[in-house]
Amino acid sequence: MGNKLTKRSEDYSKWYNDLVVNADLAENSGVRGCMVIKPYGYAIWEKMQAELDRMFKETGHQNAYFPLFIPKSYFSKEASHVDGFAKECAVVTHYRLKNAEDGSGIIVDPDAKLEEELIVRPTSETIIWDTYKKWVQSYRDLPLLINQWANVVRWEMRTRLFLRTAEFLWQEGHTAHATKEEAIAEAEQMMNVYADFAENYMAMPVVKGVKSENERFAGALETYCIEAMMQDGKALQAGTSHFLGQNFAKAFDVKFTSNEGKQEYVWATSWGVSTRLIGALIMTHSDDNGLVLPPNLAPIQVVIVPIHKTKEQLDLITEKVSIIIKDLKLKGISVKFDSRTTQSPGWKFAEYELKGVPVRIAIGPRDLENGTLEIARRDTLEKKVIFINETVLYVEALLKEIQESLFLKAKHYRDSHITEVSTFDEFKRVLETKGGFVSAHWDGSKETEEKIKELTKATIRCIPLNTDIQSGFCVYSGKESAQKVLFAKAY
Amino acid sequence: MGNKLTKRSEDYSKWYNDLVVNADLAENSGVRGCMVIKPYGYAIWEKMQAELDRMFKETGHQNAYFPLFIPKSYFSKEASHVDGFAKECAVVTHYRLKNAEDGSGIIVDPDAKLEEELIVRPTSETIIWDTYKKWVQSYRDLPLLINQWANVVRWEMRTRLFLRTAEFLWQEGHTAHATKEEAIAEAEQMMNVYADFAENYMAMPVVKGVKSENERFAGALETYCIEAMMQDGKALQAGTSHFLGQNFAKAFDVKFTSNEGKQEYVWATSWGVSTRLIGALIMTHSDDNGLVLPPNLAPIQVVIVPIHKTKEQLDLITEKVSIIIKDLKLKGISVKFDSRTTQSPGWKFAEYELKGVPVRIAIGPRDLENGTLEIARRDTLEKKVIFINETVLYVEALLKEIQESLFLKAKHYRDSHITEVSTFDEFKRVLETKGGFVSAHWDGSKETEEKIKELTKATIRCIPLNTDIQSGFCVYSGKESAQKVLFAKAY
Numbered sequence: 001m002g003n004k005l006t007k008r009s010e011d012y013s014k015w016y017n018d019l020v021v022n023a024d025l026a027e028n029s030g031v032r033g034c035m036v037i038k039p040y041g042y043a044i045w046e047k048m049q050a051e052l053d054r055m056f057k058e059t060g061h062q063n064a065y066f067p068l069f070i071p072k073s074y075f076s077k078e079a080s081h082v083d084g085f086a087k088e089c090a091v092v093t094h095y096r097l098k099n100a101e102d103g104s105g106i107i108v109d110p111d112a113k114l115e116e117e118l119i120v121r122p123t124s125e126t127i128i129w130d131t132y133k134k135w136v137q138s139y140r141d142l143p144l145l146i147n148q149w150a151n152v153v154r155w156e157m158r159t160r161l162f163l164r165t166a167e168f169l170w171q172e173g174h175t176a177h178a179t180k181e182e183a184i185a186e187a188e189q190m191m192n193v194y195a196d197f198a199e200n201y202m203a204m205p206v207v208k209g210v211k212s213e214n215e216r217f218a219g220a221l222e223t224y225c226i227e228a229m230m231q232d233g234k235a236l237q238a239g240t241s242h243f244l245g246q247n248f249a250k251a252f253d254v255k256f257t258s259n260e261g262k263q264e265y266v267w268a269t270s271w272g273v274s275t276r277l278i279g280a281l282i283m284t285h286s287d288d289n290g291l292v293l294p295p296n297l298a299p300i301q302v303v304i305v306p307i308h309k310t311k312e313q314l315d316l317i318t319e320k321v322s323i324i325i326k327d328l329k330l331k332g333i334s335v336k337f338d339s340r341t342t343q344s345p346g347w348k349f350a351e352y353e354l355k356g357v358p359v360r361i362a363i364g365p366r367d368l369e370n371g372t373l374e375i376a377r378r379d380t381l382e383k384k385v386i387f388i389n390e391t392v393l394y395v396e397a398l399l400k401e402i403q404e405s406l407f408l409k410a411k412h413y414r415d416s417h418i419t420e421v422s423t424f425d426e427f428k429r430v431l432e433t434k435g436g437f438v439s440a441h442w443d444g445s446k447e448t449e450e451k452i453k454e455l456t457k458a459t460i461r462c463i464p465l466n467t468d469i470q471s472g473f474c475v476y477s478g479k480e481s482a483q484k485v486l487f488a489k490a491y
Numbered sequence: 492m493g494n495k496l497t498k499r500s501e502d503y504s505k506w507y508n509d510l511v512v513n514a515d516l517a518e519n520s521g522v523r524g525c526m527v528i529k530p531y532g533y534a535i536w537e538k539m540q541a542e543l544d545r546m547f548k549e550t551g552h553q554n555a556y557f558p559l560f561i562p563k564s565y566f567s568k569e570a571s572h573v574d575g576f577a578k579e580c581a582v583v584t585h586y587r588l589k590n591a592e593d594g595s596g597i598i599v600d601p602d603a604k605l606e607e608e609l610i611v612r613p614t615s616e617t618i619i620w621d622t623y624k625k626w627v628q629s630y631r632d633l634p635l636l637i638n639q640w641a642n643v644v645r646w647e648m649r650t651r652l653f654l655r656t657a658e659f660l661w662q663e664g665h666t667a668h669a670t671k672e673e674a675i676a677e678a679e680q681m682m683n684v685y686a687d688f689a690e691n692y693m694a695m696p697v698v699k700g701v702k703s704e705n706e707r708f709a710g711a712l713e714t715y716c717i718e719a720m721m722q723d724g725k726a727l728q729a730g731t732s733h734f735l736g737q738n739f740a741k742a743f744d745v746k747f748t749s750n751e752g753k754q755e756y757v758w759a760t761s762w763g764v765s766t767r768l769i770g771a772l773i774m775t776h777s778d779d780n781g782l783v784l785p786p787n788l789a790p791i792q793v794v795i796v797p798i799h800k801t802k803e804q805l806d807l808i809t810e811k812v813s814i815i816i817k818d819l820k821l822k823g824i825s826v827k828f829d830s831r832t833t834q835s836p837g838w839k840f841a842e843y844e845l846k847g848v849p850v851r852i853a854i855g856p857r858d859l860e861n862g863t864l865e866i867a868r869r870d871t872l873e874k875k876v877i878f879i880n881e882t883v884l885y886v887e888a889l890l891k892e893i894q895e896s897l898f899l900k901a902k903h904y905r906d907s908h909i910t911e912v913s914t915f916d917e918f919k920r921v922l923e924t925k926g927g928f929v930s931a932h933w934d935g936s937k938e939t940e941e942k943i944k945e946l947t948k949a950t951i952r953c954i955p956l957n958t959d960i961q962s963g964f965c966v967y968s969g970k971e972s973a974q975k976v977l978f979a980k981a982y
Contacts, residue, residue: 030565030621031609034558039637042555064533067525068611068642068658069581072588074521076596090560091585091599092611095646097563097578105567108582108608117599118522120559120583120611130521140833146530151559151642155586167559342631 005354007288012232019282020161023291023355026278033159033166037275040355041162043299044278045169049149051201051296052171052273055193061145061173066127068151069118074126078251081125084218088155090120090166120153125219125244125270128174129252136176136266138257143186144176162279163236163491170274173241176266178258180245183267184222187243190271191224194239202277203294203407204228204284205414206238207437207486209462214449217270221245227461227486229414230283233435235461235488238280241271279491284410285379291356292379294406295399302328302335302395303357305348307364314339317363320388324361327392333399353378358402359395363388379406418486424475427487431456437488441481443474452476458487496845498779503723510773511652514782514846517769524650524657528766531846532653534790535769536660540640542692542787543662543764546684552636552664557618559642560609565617569742572616572710579646581611581657611644616710616735616761619665620743627667627757629748634677635667653770654727654982661765664732667757669749671736674758675713678734681762682715685730693768694785694898695719695775696905697729698928698977700953705940708761712736718952718977720905721774724926726952726979729771732762770982775901776870782847783870785897786890793819793826793886794848796839798855805830808854811879815852818883824890844869849893850886854879868893870900909977915966918978922947928979932972934965943967949978 005022006014020026025041028034037045053063069092075082096112099105121127128146135141153167162168173190177183191208198206206226216223220242228238249255249265258264285292295301304325306317321337328335336357338348345362352360356378363373373391376383379402386394417436421427430438438458442448453459462485469483496513497505511517516532519525528536544554560583566573587603590596612618619637626632644658653659664681668674682699689697697717707714711733719729740746740756749755776783786792795816797808812828819826827848829839836853843851847869854864864882867874870893877885908927912918921929929949933939944950953976960974 027622027625029558029618031558031560031562031618034560036558036622037556039553039555043553045556046554062530062534063537064530065528065536065660067520067522067527068644069522069525071522072597072599075588082597087588088586089588090583090609091588092581093584093599094582095579097566097580097582097610106563106573108584118581119588127520127522131518131527134518153559169556 005288005290008231015288016279016283017161019286019290025282025291026161028161033156035161035165035167037169040299041278044281044293044297045275047297047299048197048201048277049171052197053149055197056147056171056173059145059189059193061147061175063149064146065148065150066124066131068121070121070124070127072117072119074130075119077126078219078247080247081219081251088157089122090153090155092118092120121150122152122154123270123272124148124150124152124172125174125248126252129248129254129268132174132176132266133252133254136254136256139178139259142176142178142256142266143182145173145186146175147171147173160279162275162282164276168275170272172270172272175269176249176254177269178256178264178267180267183245183269184243187222187224187241187269187271190241190269191226191239194241194271194273195226197273198226198228198238199407201294201296202281202284203296203403203410204238204280205407205411207462207464208466209464209486211240211462212449212460212485214446215460217242219244219247221247225462227437227488228280228284229417229436229488230280230491231413232283233417233489235437235486235490236276236280236283237461237490238277239271239273242269244268244270285406286356289381290354292406293356293358295358295403298356298358299334300336300352300355300357301333301399302359302361303348303352304335304337304361304363305345305352306337306339307345307362313365314341316365316368320368321363324388324391328395331392331396333395359398361391361395377402379409420484421475422472427452427475428456431458431487431489435489437461437486439484439486440475441472441483442485443477443479443481445477445479448474448476448479452487456487457489459490461486461488461490496779496781499722506779507770507774508652510777510781516773516782517652519652524647526652526656526658528660531790532769535772535784535788536766538788538790539688539692539768540662543688544640546688547638547662547664550636550680550684552638552666554640555637556639556641557615557622559612561612561615561618563608563610565621566610568617569710569738571738572742574709579648580613581644581646583609583611612641613643613645614761614763615639615641615643615663616665616739617743620739620745620759623665623667623757624743624745627745627747630669630750633667633669633747633757634673636664636677637666638662638664651770653766653773655767659766661763663761663763666760667740667745668760669747669755669758671758674736674760675734678713678715678732678760678762681732681760682717682730685732685762685764686717688764689717689719689729690898692785692787693772693775694787694894694901695729695771696898696902698953698955699957700955700977702731702953703937703940703951703976705937706951708733710735710738712738716953718928718979719771719775720908720927720979721771721982722904723774724908724980726928726977726981727767727771727774728952728981729768730762730764733760735759735761776897777847780872781845783897784847784849786849786894789847789849790825791827791843791846791848792824792890793850793852794839794843795826795828795852795854796836796843797828797830798836798853798858804856805832807856807859811859812854815879815882819886822883822887824886850889852882852886870897911975912966913963918943918966919947922949922978922980926980928952928977930975930977931966932963932974933976934968934970934972936968936970939965939968939970943978947978948980950981952977952979952981
């Protein structure tokens with residue numbers, strides 16, 4: 001291996017950072033907390049975007065674009081929202097620079113001060129609901145099913161590539177409905193869309209649930225979420241979908257004339273996932289040799305490396321390989337043939353292992369004689385020699401198998417890291433020794449939730465949906481509990 | 492017609508604005524100079540993005556993402572660039588808001604002042620070349636062929652939807668090369684890609700050329716451009732591609748070890764098109780009835796409107812139509828069946844005319860009896876009755892014909908609005924009466940160019956490439972001129 005990855009067992013956090021940088025996914029920029037997403041990392045984001053965008057459109061949503069800047073006063077209109085979002089943010093106060101009179105360089109022109117400061121959007125509910133006011137008059141204008149792909153900025157003090165950055169890329173859906181029931185159904189639908197994407201494309205199993213009041217989005221009546229489990233036993237919130245009630249409609253005075261001719265406030269949802277998903281993808285599957293990417297999101301699904309000494313050998317291999325490439329592409333499989341002569345086959349093997357390409361094909365003069373080639377799968381590192389004419393069918397099946405196998409492996413890990421506990425001692429011991437989700441009864445109070453967080457650093461990741469609901473007694477207070485909830489330390 | 496568009500002949504500028512708003516393309520937001528791109532307008536941008544992105548990838552480029560914010564000092568590093576870009580811009584000076592102590596609301600926290608102000612990117616050369624410094628060591632790292640899809644902000648005083656807004660969406664390509672020749676070839680290639688896109692997708696003829704020194708991008712040695720002609724006789728710069736020489740490499744100290752082991756500065760290009768293209772698209776084809784969209788970029792290519800009185804009639808029509816829809820979709824044609832009963836057929840006709848849907852199909856009970864339907868094309872407003880079983884082939888051919896016909900019509904208009912002049916009186920008269928491009932000899936001096944601009948408001952749109960180059964005498968100064976150039980009033 002040419003790269004120098006820290007081992008996960010040595011320093012998980014350093015392993016993650018090394019991997020993001022060495023696999024050419026992203027790096028820190030000269031701007032505090034802002035990352036550069038490098039082409040290989042961005043290609044993964046493009047694959048994610050394409051699938052999500054398709055799923056959003058299939059569920060009736062359209063894309064639009066709203067301003068980057070939000071006037072400061074907009075944030076004050078929704079009381080709980082301002083506390084949650086308008087604090088740590090980038091504030092635009094001026095609109096001009098000028099040359100300093102003393103020739104010392106360029107300075108902010110004090111004469112170009114904005115009357116009202118503009119906030120770089122940390123999320124767009126306020127500017128969007130200010131717009132919806134103009135779009136909604138009658139029940140005929142509803143539902144409004146809109147999504148935006150955008151950059152947002154939250155001034156984070158401690159940042160980590162993909163997981164927590166000051167600027168990040170995301171999508172934010174913002175919908176408006178005539179009834180409460182329809183809005184709740186929408187919020188639930190989008191949680192399900194996210195879960196479908198996480199499991200079937202990212203091969204990352206998730207628990208669907210709702211947040212406790214404490215952990216809810218600022219301004220939401222209910223926050224639906226999908227929670228994933230990383231290899232270090234910490235949970236990661238992978239997507240959220242909020243039922244916002246009529247809070248934003250009231251704050252921005254968005255009413256409609258109902259079917260019965262009455263004036264009513266509109267019901268709202270919002271939902272989003274971000275480039276954070278790339279961090280989740282990395283931490284779900286990758287190993288000490290580098291990235292492991294699920295075929296459904298891998299920018300390159302198959303790489304072909306020729307093994308040769310002479311130019312004649314390379315020409316023969318190239319000829320043979322060009323047919324395979326054509327056939328693979330016809331099946332919609334993305335292939336890269338790396339015939340560079342500036343790098344050795346060994347260097348290339350290490351490189352594509354680091355970059356998590358699911359399937360590697362190696363072919364040399366001896367293979368040509370035998371009509372064979374060697375196929376290696378990235379997830380298990382297993383190699384197999386097959387006949388050349390079997391390649392397309394074999395690769396097609398192998399990509400499906402890898403996708404499924406990655407999901408099952410991650411699911412096995414996740415399932416074995418949900419531990420039911422019934423005492424607080426057990427709770428603490430499991431958290432400290434094994435990590436993962438701790439499933440425990442909770443009395444439903446904010447006080448207990450905060451006390452547990454203070455004592456263990458674990459938060460309620462979600463109150464799971466679709467589970468056997470059994471009542472019991474709170475693991476901390478001993479009070480009555482309606483159902484078990486999932487606690488964990490989290491990213 | 493239900494909409495109230497101002498006629499072009501009455502007030503072209505108002506016609507444009509009415510059209511953008513009434514056709515649901517975009518609207519002004521509560522934030523000065525920033526627009527909301529509505530779903531229908533954004534759908535056109537998505538079609539543009541998809542084609543351009545494909546063309547960029549086919550020419551070897553990859554996408555990446557760089558920070559929204561640029562430290563103020565970065566702009567000072569390239570001398571001409573700072574004057575061109577760092578003046579009218581959004582400046583972030585603080586990173587926190589807080590509740591005012593007097594309870595008057597939220598205010599900027601004076602303790603959260605940034606040490607160095609951040610500029611919201613007006614263009615990304617500086618932050619990208621600061622990054623390339625880390626990516627380029629050897630000739631093996633070159634070329635770097637990178638594109639970014641992003642939002643940018645330029646604090647414009649007078650804004651117009653799509654044409655000139657404080658925030659706009661665009662793509663910016665930034666490439667790094669080992670040799671001057673390669674960089675120039677890249678800049679020319681991208682101008683050609685833009686021209687191809689403009690002509691074959693937007694159906695908008697363009698003149699390819701280079702800018703005069705005055706009109707060049709700040710920091711460029713050569714600016715290649717494509718210039719289009721709008722229906723009011725004003726020119727519109729539709730895309731630019733810059734050969735930046737070694738200016739940014741020197742400013743950010745980006746060197747590489749050449750094949751021969753020497754340390755050399757890298758050669759650069761940058762190129763971009765923006766949501767301004769939507770404005771160009773509108774002004775090239777649309778008429779007093781509304782938008783006219785070329786089929787290759789129309790979000791909806793075919794709309795089907797049922798003509799019915801009873802539910803039974805609608806059911807019969809729906810059954811018949813569902814087969815047509817399926818067959819059209821198989822051909823990759825996007826179809827909308829508008830079976831809403833809340834709106835009349837007449838209302839729908841006007842709506843889709845306003846929205847520029849290229850082909851409209853109407854079908855009623857009488858048609859079903861006769862096995863026919865009515866097809867109307869948006870560009871010429873011609874209608875024709877055809878047999879139902881001919882529909883798919885007919886529509887397929889018609890979409891091609893409309894695409895071609897729109898281009899030829901626009902080309903005819905453009906060609907008839909390039910007027911060769913040999914005296915300055917003629918120059919002024921043509922500009923005032925006919926408008927369009929004025930092709931005239933120019934002595935190549937900045938002084939003459941500025942004087943002509945001062946006297947006529949016309950600028951040199953480009954020095955055309957690929958034309959018969961004939962020398963002559965400057966239309967203004969009478970001095971020697973190497974070739975004719977194109978002047979026009981411009982957006």
